[in-house]
Amino acid sequence: MKRRTITSLAAGLGLAAGLMSSTAMAQDNMRIALVVKALGIGFFEAAAEGAEEAAAELGNVEIIYTGPTDTTAEGQIEVVNSLIAQGVDAIAISANDPDALVPALKRAMDRGITVISWDSGVAEGGRQMHLNPSSTELIGNTIIKLAADHMPDGGDVAILSATATATNQNAWIEAAEGFLPNYEGVNLVATVYGDDLSDKSYREAQGLMASYPDLKAIIAPTTVGILASCQAVTDAGKIGEINVTGLGLPSEMAGCVDSGATKSFAIWNPIDLGYSATMLAHAIANGAEAASGAEIPMGRMGSVTLDDTNSAAMSDPFTYDSSNIDQFKSIF
């Protein structure tokens, strides 16, 4: 009886020792939680893939890919609370609400957890930095460049936007106009508005083709507009004459790229985004200072410089064309 107690005690001790050593080992591994808006969304699955890539490159990093099952702030708060309980080293979150998550994330930071937001930001008080996929300037430049790349001799281009009051699109278009002088021979003849309605966008694209017979490209920085323009150009039999480009999603644009109506288009690359967010979270958790003006490295994506709201832009939007559309169309 006594003997047995001692054995079991020894076994228990051994078990405890084993547990402790495994905890100690886990502490060596930095655990970074990638919290997304909801699980099961192709865009975020791709971001997780990028995070794993970063983890493999860094070594000793474990990625916890998690999120609620639907896109609610409440669901994300629960996830964040459980991550705090698990004692992760860093949280990189794409938030469903900029303000609702602040208290939970503040609690995480009080416990010494590094918190950054990416893609969809959190208010300044709730994170150490925010990573935007791109910036107004970079997008403005990219949409003009996409058109210019396929018209070596220059020519007329037109922009087909969403509504005339859309804040995002107007900022991008303004930036694009600023970069126009850098592209010699590229002549912006009109900016029209399809209101993000397929029928109106289609008519506006038809109108552009009728009004400007020498049109070489239609730039649509909106998903509805780019698809409707592509259909209008296809129906008018002008594939090859007019290149439809702008911002779109690979899953939606695959048909246009296959038919040749769209030579290339752009949108942020979720893999790069997940990769960069992980790299930044790792750097800050390891002591890099997240203050305005600070430059933080992010592996193969170069580095970012934080602005006065501690936000930074990752890169130019990623360009998709016939060479990579099949890889990405199933992702998002």
Place this chain on the structure above:
Amino acid sequence: MKRILASRELLLLVAIGLLLGLISLRFPAFIAPSKLVDVFNDTSPLILLAIGQMIVILTKCIDLSVAANLALTGMVVSLINLAAPGLPITVILAVAIGFGALLGMFNGILVWKLAIPPIVVTLGTMTIFRGVIFLLTDGKWVNSHEMSDAFKAVPRTVIAGLPVLSWIAIAAVILFTVVMTRTSLGRAFYAAGGNPHAATYAGINVGRTQFWAFTISGALAGLTGYLWVSRFAVAYVDVAGGFELTVVAACVIGGVSIMGGIGSVPGALLGALFLGIIANALPVVNISPFWQMAISGGAIIIAVVLNAQANRTPGRIILKRAEHAT
């Protein structure tokens, strides 16, 4: 009665002629036959919906769910095509019309059996239909490369110089002109809206007539739903968002009285064409988008003012002596 209707439609025809003349001053290519064919084709969905809406309005009702019905039916046929790309197009067409009619019947039953005001019923179903699309798809889009080629080809196949989409609109105009003027159901629509009490005494079941009006409107919306998603080669939750108001506007411009009982298929056709021409002309005449909205709105106000002046003809007293006797 007939003369007034004829002159009203003549008035609209003159207005359309003036409009075309005005546009051609700024953009001459607009009145080239090929461009006019384009405009008619582009307006065909509006014509189909306006005919259905006109019949509903005739019976003193209104159908605000047409655009949502269009979007839902469009999504349903797109999903069917996605699941079974080999399904013949005739089946797709039958499903589109049948499913649209079912949605219309749902409106009709609520109006008929529960006597809920049509504007409330269809405002509700409008939101429900869009919500159902979201439930079906989680907000995902069905894109052109996921639709079969045959599915996308129907509206743009050209027969005798006109795309099938235009031919369907023409067929609907002819069919419903006959239905409205030559069948007892057509006359019942006028009677139920013109004077519901008299219609009841004449043996017309007003509720059931309204039910059939909603069913027809739903069937046409369903058909248009398929044509819409295949023409623009994309289906998503917000397809044709806000289009129900354009449809009502087309009817009002076409001389359909919102009080019921007055209206005609040619009127709805011309009203739709009027808006279709404006929608197609504005992109080429280079007008600021803010003015575009004001111009479309102005056209509707003018039409309503004209409508108010062309008041319904006063009822005729046929038994003068009997009236004095009481």
